[in-house]
Amino acid sequence: MKMSSHQTMKVGILGFGGLGQAATRVLAPKQEMTWVAAADLKGYAYCDTGLNPQTAIATYSKQGSIGYLDSYGTLSNHSIKDLLETANVDGYFLALPNLPNTFMADVARQFIASGWKGVLVDALKRTSAVEQLLQLQGDLQAAGITYMTGCGATPGLLTAAAAVAAQSYHEIHSVKITFGVGIANWEAYRATIREDIAHLPGFNVDKANAMSDAEVEAFLEQTNGILALENMEHADDIMLELAGICSRDRVTVGGVVDTRNSKKPLSTNVQITGRTFEGKISTHTFTLGDETSMAANVCGPAFGYLKAGLSLHSRGIHGLFTAAEIMPHFVK
Numbered sequence: 001m002k003m004s005s006h007q008t009m010k011v012g013i014l015g016f017g018g019l020g021q022a023a024t025r026v027l028a029p030k031q032e033m034t035w036v037a038a039a040d041l042k043g044y045a046y047c048d049t050g051l052n053p054q055t056a057i058a059t060y061s062k063q064g065s066i067g068y069l070d071s072y073g074t075l076s077n078h079s080i081k082d083l084l085e086t087a088n089v090d091g092y093f094l095a096l097p098n099l100p101n102t103f104m105a106d107v108a109r110q111f112i113a114s115g116w117k118g119v120l121v122d123a124l125k126r127t128s129a130v131e132q133l134l135q136l137q138g139d140l141q142a143a144g145i146t147y148m149t150g151c152g153a154t155p156g157l158l159t160a161a162a163a164v165a166a167q168s169y170h171e172i173h174s175v176k177i178t179f180g181v182g183i184a185n186w187e188a189y190r191a192t193i194r195e196d197i198a199h200l201p202g203f204n205v206d207k208a209n210a211m212s213d214a215e216v217e218a219f220l221e222q223t224n225g226i227l228a229l230e231n232m233e234h235a236d237d238i239m240l241e242l243a244g245i246c247s248r249d250r251v252t253v254g255g256v257v258d259t260r261n262s263k264k265p266l267s268t269n270v271q272i273t274g275r276t277f278e279g280k281i282s283t284h285t286f287t288l289g290d291e292t293s294m295a296a297n298v299c300g301p302a303f304g305y306l307k308a309g310l311s312l313h314s315r316g317i318h319g320l321f322t323a324a325e326i327m328p329h330f331v332k
Contacts (some may be wrong), residue, residue: 010091101129109139197219199232
């Protein structure tokens with residue numbers, strides 16, 4: 001995949017729930033990227049000159065699949081496979097739920113088997129899911145795929161901030177990530193909420209995945225719509241360890257998700273504490289603005305990393321990379 005400077009990157013989005021739909025709105029004003037393809041569980045849509053977010057979202061909301069999109073949609077029980085065989089796409093954002101925990105690695109295997117070459121980016125959360133992708137490093141490299149993993153908000157934006165802030169120190173004592181997420185309607189982000197529930201005491205990925213919408217609704221009723229998460233299994237730890245910043249046991253992640261209000265229950269930040277070469281103990285804090293939504297903080301960095309992945313791919317650099325190793329590139 002070689003692109004000249006005047007060309008726009010043709011982008012596909014896999015998964016068309018709340019995050020996938022938000023990604024189309026993030027892409028809409030971009031000059032350097034054009035949204036041309038999408039797939040959900042029941043179908044896919046493709047238009048080489050670009051898809052319309054408003055029309056696509058309305059179709060999905062009304063009929064339950066982007067495969068119903070007039071002129072460009074196709075219903076399919078193998079939507080990813082069929083889309084790969086049909087579409088000319090430079091890079092995909094995998095806005096997919098990691099439920100079950102093996103799902104993202106299975107999707108990566110589909111791309112490897114298809115013969116497609118290009119850039120993939122995900123916003124994976126779990127350490128164990130990233131570990132599964134690491135096992136595919138050689139296969140991705142041989143397939144000519146540049147895969148950027150853990151490239152949302154956290155892991156992603158905050159992990160990268162920690163990696164940069166760590167440069168002030170001779171030794172890192174701790175990296176503490178605290179997030180606040182506010183969404184007015186949990187049903188817009190069903191998969192994301194299930195992934196969060198899986199981190200709570202008494203739950204796991206399989207149990208959360210098996211919950212019906214009614215069961216999730218009943219559980220949220222018990223908690224007044226609040227999910228308080230502590231010491232989560234979050235891929236920031238393995239990413240910072242792989243980047244040589246600190247061992248994973250020095251990284252903690254937790255936060256609060258309010259599923260009934262769009263206002264964040266608390267500010268999202270990362271605190272990096274360490275010792276300088278002079279022996280001073282200090283803490284750097286990087287805080288996200290409360291006005292930025294989860295969608296903006298996930299999708300924006302994801303496309304920045306997609307652009308960075310394109311730069312690597314154009315130089316023949318393939319394989320698996322994380323947000324702690326590569327800086328995102330701003331997308332105009």
